[in-house]
Amino acid sequence: MPIVLFPKKDKPQLVRGFSPKVVRLNVRINEDVEEASLANISRSGLLALSNDISTNSHVTKLDFRHVCFGPEEAFILAKGLSTNAVLLDLNLQHNNLSDAGVGAVAEALIxxxxxxxxxxxxxxxxxxxxxxxAEFVSSSRTLKELRLFDNHILKDGGAAIGSAVEKCPTLRHLDLGLNEIGDAGAVALAKALCSYSKVSKLSVRANGITSIGGKAIAKALRKNCRLRSLDIRVNRLRDDAVKHLFEALLLNTHLQELDCSGNNIRDDAMEFVAEVILQNKFITKLSFEDNYFTDEAAEVFLKLLQKAEHLSMTEFGIHNNYISEIKLQQIDLFMRTHARELQKKKRESKRQRSQSVAQGDDTREESKISAGRQSSGSLSRSTSRISARGSREASKV
Incomplete structure (x- = not known):
């Protein structure tokens, strides 16, 4: 299969040159191409491409997903990456780079x-x-997004990544889902969030985090870190961790999305969640799916949702608990209705702002016209006085 190139967002075109069957000498990526997605690339094709990447000045995105790269291919690619000066987006997901290959790529990216x-x-x-x-992340002053989902990173690697996040001023999105960073990794990430980190989206789902790590993350939320989206589903959080997390949300004004699905949360945590539903004005999406809530909790949640005066929430996930279907339908109906009402208010507010801007423009235009008239009147009166003075002086002569 040949390379599929995407020139400036147009329809994909087939460009031959690095395909296993048609590799040719002196073939280069067309200068109109800004993004390239590659499939089934040969060793000779990769060597040619790596050489091209080293001096390329127009391709900003490369997609090598599912191309069966191993450490050897990573070393070849890294050679070209090390002298490249324009690449902004590199996708190598679902390969088999392993530690050796990733180390080569990281060194090249530094x-x-x-x-x-x-x-x-x-x-x-x-x-x-x-x-x-982590060494690459620490040194980078441009990295905005790092995805490491579904690897074998344990506590030492998680702690190293967490410490590196603290030193990277540009990072906004970090996905460490489906690893095993545990509490040590969670604590290191929480420390970074408490400092000057600007990470706004963090996923640590399925990482074996217990209440120790949950409390550390809660501490970061309490300090009003910049997180807007936090995914901590499928960990080992219990009610005591939920208590600290939701007490922190009473003070936090940044977090908008929180996913606590697939933990060990029970009805005892209901009172902590209740305060957030009533008082927090910033949470828009909250999920407790795959936990242990019962109809008792669902009934309380529904009453609180209906009672909350400043509720900004549009999604409240509570399926796959021990809750009857009728209760789930009641909560879903309320949330759908509330989401429509919020959207209606948003449109009305936008319309009013547009009208205010238009009225302000009209007022400014009228002021300019009025000022122009006053200026014209003043000029006419000045001209009349000058003419009269000239006439008197002429009569004296």
């Missing part, structure tokens, strides 16, 4: 110095590879 998005999902990365990536 030299490259401008990458903004790096995707390494499902690459068999362990702690050694994570530590190598």
């Amino acid at each position: 030299q490259q110095g401008v990458l903004e998005v790096l995707t390494l999902d499902a690459n068999g990365i362990g702690d050694t590879g994570a530590i190598a990536l």
